[in-house]
Amino acid sequence: MTRYKVAPPARSVEFLETARAAIPLVPDSEADCCGAIRRATGVADRETAREYLTFLRALGLVAESDRGYHRTREDLDRDSVAAAYRERVFLVAELLDAVAVRPRSAESAFEAVRDEIPNWERQRDPDWERHWLERVDRLLAWAVLFDCLAVENDRFAPAQ
Structure with a gap:
């Protein structure tokens, strides 16, 4: 299993919900997804938005395909997210x-x-x-x- 070396600034579960909701269900480019996160959350710079995008991916809330990033259809269940956090973040x-x-x-x-x-x-x-x-x-x-x-x-x- 891939373990992600990402640790963006801690915000809130609601922040993650907002960032995730900004990612489309239809795959889109990293640049567009980072821009969407910035607009939805007020994150100041693209690099930090990219950290949150990768973090969402580590938590299983966003996935990457050959066409780009997309929001998964999984519920943001705290227990599942906590388990993914333990298993998939370095x-x-x-x-x-x-x-x-x-x-x-x-x-x-x-x-x-x-x-x-x-x-x-x-x-x-x-x-x-x-x-x-x-x-x-x-x-x-x-x-x-x-x-x-x-x-x-x-x-x-x-x-x-």
Whole structure:
């Protein structure tokens, strides 16, 4: 199974619904879909819109065909989205497993998964730790929105 290395800024489930609704049922180009996301959500730039498009794809809410991207007909069910999030977004399963052992701050969660970050990612970016800590922060925030985690005393813990 493909795991996507995408972690756009966490917004809300309603934001995802709006972004997804902007994607047509008939396949369209990446550029047109990014423009649709920008118009529907107010996302400021194309690169961030592309991150959300890829994130929607990782969650199974958007699909890609040889003709472009299109909205799937699946319901936006929180349990299904949470399961896809865990299975299809890089580092999420490892973060959730690390937090299941004991509640962790974002920094502690990053330390628990840092060895999972591919070596080529470390080599291509001299500031890789800052970049990946930000990514972990975003992944944890999405996990809270999908009811996978809760925040207790500035630490992430499994949701009850």
